[in-house]
Amino acid sequence: DAKTTQPPSMDCAEGRAANLPCNHSTISGNEYVYWYRQIHSQGPQYIIHGLKNNETNEMASLIITEDRKSSTLILPHATLRDTAVYYCIPRDAGGTSYGKLTFGQGTILTVHP
Amino acid sequence: DVKVTQSSRYLVKRTGEKVFLECVQDMDHENMFWYRQDPGLGLRLIYFSYDVKMKEKGDIPEGYSVSREKKERFSLILESASTNQTSMYLCASSLNRGRWYGYTFGSGTRLTVV
Numbered sequence: 001d002a003k004t005t006q007p008p009s010m011d012c013a014e015g016r017a018a019n020l021p022c023n024h025s026t027i028s029g030n031e032y033v034y035w036y037r038q039i040h041s042q043g044p045q046y047i048i049h050g051l052k053n054n055e056t057n058e059m060a061s062l063i064i065t066e067d068r069k070s071s072t073l074i075l076p077h078a079t080l081r082d083t084a085v086y087y088c089i090p091r092d093a094g095g096t097s098y099g100k101l102t103f104g105q106g107t108i109l110t111v112h113p
Numbered sequence: 114d115v116k117v118t119q120s121s122r123y124l125v126k127r128t129g130e131k132v133f134l135e136c137v138q139d140m141d142h143e144n145m146f147w148y149r150q151d152p153g154l155g156l157r158l159i160y161f162s163y164d165v166k167m168k169e170k171g172d173i174p175e176g177y178s179v180s181r182e183k184k185e186r187f188s189l190i191l192e193s194a195s196t197n198q199t200s201m202y203l204c205a206s207s208l209n210r211g212r213w214y215g216y217t218f219g220s221g222t223r224l225t226v227v
Contacts, residue, residue: 034215043117043203043218044156100146100171101216103156 004088009108012082018075020107022088025069033064034091034101035073037084044087044103047073078111085109116140117219119204125225132191134222136204143209145187146216147171147179149200156203162187163209194226 005023012018024033034049048055048062050071055062061074075082087106120135138145146161148171158171160179168179176198180188187206191198201223205216 036216041221043205043221044216045218046215049215100158100161102158103148105155 004090004104006086006088006104006107008105009110012075012078012109012111014080014111014113015077018078018082018109018111020073020075020086020088020109021070022073023070024088024090027068027090028092031090031092033062033068033071034089035060035062036087036089036101036103037082038087038106039081039084047086049091078109080111080113083109083111117204117206117217119202119219119222121222122220123223123225125227126191126194128195128226130191130194130226132194132224132226134189134191134202134204134224136187136189136206136219137185138187138206138217139185140206140217141184142206142217143184144207145181146205146207147177147187147189148203148205149173150203150221151200159189194224196226198224199226200224 032049032051035047036044038044048060050062050064064071085106085108087103089101117138126132144163147159148156150156157173159177160171162168162181165184178190201221203221204219207216
């Protein structure tokens with residue numbers, strides 16, 4: 001599995017966009033990039049995933065660089081409820097991994113009023 | 114709304130007790146997973162199962178076993194609980210490895226072994 005590097009913590013003002021970077025320079029061609037978040041005392045929650053194209057859903061946008069070595073999760077209008085730990089996780093789409101996810105330390109995003 | 118339900122939110126057990134943590138999902142998912150989460154160590158995979166009666170070791174299986182007799186239920190067993198197994202335990206499920214779908218996690222069981 002590819003290794004990831006995320007900043008330990010970030011701050012964001014409420015209503016502003018939160019841009020969370022992730023470096024995954026060793027990602028292989030068949031690994032997707034998944035983003036999850038974990039709000040305090042809850043289980044992690046799926047946000048979005050992508051392979052090489054940018055993706056958007058009702059929660060966030062995912063920008064993946066052309067060389068796929070890094071990505072950015074964008075929360076367009078952060079709210080206090082977005083305060084959480086955000087995990088960037090490369091994952092093999094097939095093979096024998098059975099969909100296992102390996103969680104790193106993630107980024108603690110704190111949204112301030 | 115799809116759900117992964119863990120039987121207890123908080124649990125206190127004594128050292129040496131046999132402990133069962135239960136997880137039930139209502140999404141007809143093939144895959145189920147048990148993680149534990151500790152400060153500074155993040156989430157670590159204990160065991161997973163991709164089918165009924167099938168199980169695979171994760172990264173930290175020592176001291177644990179699992180049981181999956183029915184598709185919707187995945188149990189984590191601590192044969193003889195020890196204080197170093199005090200942790201938050203999280204269950205998750207997902208569809209088959211041949212298709213992508215994200216994990217759905219339960220709310221977690223905070224186990225304290227005294």
